[in-house]
Amino acid sequence: xxxxxxRCRSARVGTLILLYFLLALVTLAVIVPFYLIFIxxxxxxxxxxxxxxxxxxxxxxxxxGYKKVVSANSELSLYIGTSxxxxxxxxxxxxxxxxxxxxxxxxxxxxxxxxxxxxxxxxIFSLLIATMMxxxxxxxxxxxxxxxxxxxxxxxxxxxVPGLFGSAGNVFFMRQYFSGxxxxxxxxxxxxxxxxxxxxxRIAMPLSVPVFVSLSLLSFIGHYNAYLNPxxxxxxxxxxxxxxxxxxxxMSLYKNQWDVILSTCIVSILPLLVLYLFTQKFFIKGISMSxxxxx
Amino acid sequence: MKEISANPLVRIKxxxxxxxxxxxxxxxxxxxxxxxxxxxxxxxxxWLGFQELHSFDFSQAQYAGFSNFVAIFKDPAFxxxxxxxxxxxxxxxxxxxxxxxxxxxxxxxxVKGKKFFRSVFFIPYVCSVVATTVMWYWIFEKDFGxxxxxxxxxxxESARVNWLEEVWPFRTALLIMLVWSGCGYNxxxxxxxxxxxxxxxxxxxxxDGANARQQFCHITWAGISPTTFYMVVMGVIKGFQAFxxxxxxxxxxxxxxxxxxxxxxxxxxxxxxxxxxxxxxxGYASAASWILAVMIGVITVIIFNxxxxxxx
Numbered sequence: 001x002x003x004x005x006x007r008c009r010s011a012r013v014g015t016l017i018l019l020y021f022l023l024a025l026v027t028l029a030v031i032v033p034f035y036l037i038f039i040x041x042x043x044x045x046x047x048x049x050x051x052x053x054x055x056x057x058x059x060x061x062x063x064x065g066y067k068k069v070v071s072a073n074s075e076l077s078l079y080i081g082t083s084x085x086x087x088x089x090x091x092x093x094x095x096x097x098x099x100x101x102x103x104x105x106x107x108x109x110x111x112x113x114x115x116x117x118x119x120x121x122x123x124i125f126s127l128l129i130a131t132m133m134x135x136x137x138x139x140x141x142x143x144x145x146x147x148x149x150x151x152x153x154x155x156x157x158x159x160x161v162p163g164l165f166g167s168a169g170n171v172f173f174m175r176q177y178f179s180g181x182x183x184x185x186x187x188x189x190x191x192x193x194x195x196x197x198x199x200x201x202r203i204a205m206p207l208s209v210p211v212f213v214s215l216s217l218l219s220f221i222g223h224y225n226a227y228l229n230p231x232x233x234x235x236x237x238x239x240x241x242x243x244x245x246x247x248x249x250x251m252s253l254y255k256n257q258w259d260v261i262l263s264t265c266i267v268s269i270l271p272l273l274v275l276y277l278f279t280q281k282f283f284i285k286g287i288s289m290s291x292x293x294x295x
Numbered sequence: 296m297k298e299i300s301a302n303p304l305v306r307i308k309x310x311x312x313x314x315x316x317x318x319x320x321x322x323x324x325x326x327x328x329x330x331x332x333x334x335x336x337x338x339x340x341x342w343l344g345f346q347e348l349h350s351f352d353f354s355q356a357q358y359a360g361f362s363n364f365v366a367i368f369k370d371p372a373f374x375x376x377x378x379x380x381x382x383x384x385x386x387x388x389x390x391x392x393x394x395x396x397x398x399x400x401x402x403x404x405x406v407k408g409k410k411f412f413r414s415v416f417f418i419p420y421v422c423s424v425v426a427t428t429v430m431w432y433w434i435f436e437k438d439f440g441x442x443x444x445x446x447x448x449x450x451x452e453s454a455r456v457n458w459l460e461e462v463w464p465f466r467t468a469l470l471i472m473l474v475w476s477g478c479g480y481n482x483x484x485x486x487x488x489x490x491x492x493x494x495x496x497x498x499x500x501x502x503d504g505a506n507a508r509q510q511f512c513h514i515t516w517a518g519i520s521p522t523t524f525y526m527v528v529m530g531v532i533k534g535f536q537a538f539x540x541x542x543x544x545x546x547x548x549x550x551x552x553x554x555x556x557x558x559x560x561x562x563x564x565x566x567x568x569x570x571x572x573x574x575x576x577x578g579y580a581s582a583a584s585w586i587l588a589v590m591i592g593v594i595t596v597i598i599f600n601x602x603x604x605x606x607x
Contacts, residue, residue, distance in 0.1 A: 012405070019403055026397055027415050029475070034418075036441050037430045053444030108321040116318035124322050131329045133595075137536050137561050138588040139336035141568045141580045142343055146336055148351040165328020196317040225424045227539040228561075232569060244425040248543055251429060258433060265426040276421040280414055283421070287480065288487045 034269075041065055041262035048258045065263030079254045080246055081238035084264055087246040088271075094156050094230075094242060095223035098163025103216045106166035107208075110174025111200045115186050125175070128168040144232055154235040159226070170215055173289055177211050178204060214286030217279055224272060243268045343581035349572050356578070363582035372555065373583065376563040377590075379556060382466065383537055386473035387530035391523065393474065394481025399515075401482070402489045413486065420479040428543045431472040435459055459544070462553045469557065472540060484522050492518035528598055535591045536561050560587045 040048050043057040044064070068076045072083045112118070113125045147158040181204060189199045205212065230242045241249075247268060250261050276283060344363060346356040367373050397416065401409050419427065434441050435458035446454040458468045496514045505513070538561040545557030551566075552558065558566070564587070568580035 015403075016405055019400055019406055022400055023397075023406070023412050026400075027412065030415055030418055030479075033430055033434060033475070036434060040433075040441075049439045051439055051444065051447070053439075053441050053448070105324045109323070109325045112318045112322035116314070116321070118315040118318035118322070120319070121322070124326055128325055128329070131333055134333065134337070135532060135536060135588055135591050137564070138584050139333065139340050140561075140564060140584055141577050142336040142340035143332065144568070145343070145351055145353060145577060146339060149353060153351075162328060162332040165332070166325040168325055168329065171325050196314060197321060200321065221421060227425060227543075228565070232565070244423065247423075247425050247429060248546075251432070251543075251547055258439075261429060262433065265423075265429055268423045268426045272421050272423060273418065276418070277414070280417075283417070284413075284483055284487075287483050 037262050037265055041259060041266050043259065045257060045259040048262070049256065062259065065257075065259035065261075066267075068260050069263045069267055076254065076260060080250055081253075082241050082246055084243070084246065084267060086239075087241050087243045088267070090156070090240055091224055091242040091244070094159055094240075095220050095226075098160050099216055099219045099223055102163045102166050102219060103170060103212055105164065106170035106215075107174045107205065107212065108197070108200055109166055109171045110176075111178050111204050112196070113171065114175045114178035115181070115183070115204075116196055125171075128171050132168045132172070140228075140232075147233065153233055154237045156234065156240045158233045159229055163223070167219075169290065170219070173215060174208075174211070177208055177289075181207060210282060210285065211289070213279070214282040214289060217275070217282055218286045218290060221272065340581045340584065343578050344585050345582075346578040347576065348578045349576040351577070359578060363579045364586070366579065367583050367586065372558070373563060375555060376558045376560045379541075380535060380537060380559045383470065383473060383541070383559065384531065384534035386470055386477055387527070387534050389470075389474050390477040390481050391526050391530065393478050394526070395485050395519070395523075397478065397482050398485030398489055399511075401486055413483065416482045417479040419476045422476070424476070424539050425543060427476055428472065428540045431468070431475070432459070432544055432547065435468045459548050460553050462556050465544075465548070465553050465556055469540065469544060473537075476540075481526055484526065485519060488519040488522040489515060524598075524602055528595060531594055531598065532591055535587060535594075538562055538565065 039055065039057065042061050042063060042065075044059055044062045047054075047057065047059045068074050069084045072085045074083070077083045109128075113121060143158070144153065147153050152158050152161075185203060185207075186199050189203045190196075194202060225244065226242070227244050227248075230245050231248075234240050234242070234245060243264075247261075247264050250257075250264060254260060343356070345359060345361070347359040347363070348356040400406070401412055435443075437443060437455065437457050437459060440458070442458070443455040446456065456464050458464045492515060496518075497510055500510050500514060537559045541552075541557045541559050542562050542565065545552040545562065548557070550570075551562075560583070564580045564583045567575035567583065568577055
């Protein structure tokens with residue numbers, strides 16, 4: 001009896017070791033590429049371009065790449081027509097504005113559909129759900145032509161304005177969430193003289209901060225990483241280029257200056273990484289919420 | 296509410312109207328947004344599919360009948376782009392199975408540091424996509440890329456692979472990158488799905504003498520199948536619209552990758568409208584995007600029906 005127990009335990013330990021081994025393997029698979037670009041970003045460019053690879057800068061550490069990346073006015077700007085700090089700033093404001101306004105508007109819509117009575121409520125909601133099914137690429141060309149007709153192309157407006165109207169997906173998730181709030185709460189607020197909008201802003205929103213944060217973060221990541229739309233809409237107007245577009249252009253316009261290109265990679269990864277590390281809980285919540293499976 | 300006397304009734308009625316109006320106002324902006332930026336462009340896109348237009352000026356459009364559609368299906372490059380799109384969609388099931396496997400590892404009894412592992416595994420998802428793509432491009436580079444450096448160090452100089460300029464190495468490398476960046480999301484979803492499975496079921500199964508494999512097949516697999524279904528549908532819709540990583544690599548290697556093997560359907564549409572508008576143009580690209588949309592629609596319906604059948 002005792003022996004059997006022992007065997008069981010050693011088998012469990014064996015399984016655990018295997019589990020940790022596999023988990024460590026996956027961890028390495030995720031981390032090593034980042035390590036590689038980080039370590040290379042602090043090498044001299046001639047070492048990066050040499051055919052032998054060392055896991056540590058063999059010919060000394062160089063911050064040349066980073067120096068060029070963070071300065072707003074260097075020789076790099078002549079090649080790429082803009083600078084990394086400017087592109088970063090463009091990414092930030094072109095992401096933050098549609099994210100914040102969009103979430104606020106989607107929230108209002110979700111709140112109205114969940115808690116208020118008005119004509120066509122059901123129809124509006126079904127229409128929004130139906131729009132979620134339509135792939136955006138159908139309108140790639142026609143949207144461009146329409147924006148071009150009103151003179152918005154070669155600029156950031158087409159990247160921002162549509163987002164200000166909220167998104168069907170977020171309306172859906174907010175509705176789910178607000179449906180869970182007790183009716184008594186919103187009724188009481190109205191008896192106290194708050195308008196519908198006031199109830200949303202003063203009562204419903206403060207109670208749903210985590211949801212707002214989660215969905216905002218996901219939306220922000222989406223905007224930050226947007227590539228196809230900035231690529232077609234910003235055209236050759238380098239003044240508004242986002243980080244993604246600038247980085248992509250660097251590959252052909254600043255060819256083989258890999259210390260600079262890799263430093264730019266690190267610089268564009270780092271802000272999101274830091275944001276993620278501090279707000280993980282909300283990310284995870286947002287993901288499980290937006291899959292509609294939980295939350 | 297209904298039995299209030301005459302005079303306040305007017306007031307209440309007015310308030311009711313105001314209530315309804317404000318509710319409608321609050322609900323409407325996303326609908327207006329869809330109308331302006333979704334519905335109208337869709338109509339225009341349908342119209343454009345039957346036009347010939349080589350600039351961004353509507354007034355130059357000329358009715359072309361079905362000629363765009365006919366030309367597209369005669370274009371071997373388009374058929375190839377469909378093949379490429381499906382090929383890169385292999386990453387979807389791979390990501391689903393890897394995501395499930397890794398989530399199961401994370402959910403195993405007795406594993407410590409789950410939060411740490413989960414945080415790490417999710418990092419690729421929050422990384423700037425372009426930076427990730429550039430990073431992998433550089434890892435796979437032929438002469439100074441790290442992977443070849445390592446291969447050469449281990450197996451000699453002849454082990455270097457021309458990852459980015461030969462067709463199959465290119466496809467393999469692109470698939471590796473897609474899987475690397477696509478798994479994190481699935482891991483998170485599966486982990487919360489597995490955590491949501493009723494623990495009592497396992498206890499009951501254990502009492503009935505079910506082994507680990509049986510428990511997985513009958514309890515876990517069934518419990519997480521809605522998640523799997525969601526991932527399949529989303530994966531297919533996303534896979535059809537693949538563009539960013541493919542275009543960034545493709546544009547570096549001979550405009551479309553070796554033998555155009557990076558050109559997915561959206562990449563094809565992008566090229567026809569923005570890179571070679573004089574030869575193909577807006578009408579042609581719109582027609583192609585409708586074909587893409589119909590394909591997505593048909594395949595989504597097929598998946599939904601398969602699921603129904605499985606249930607019945």
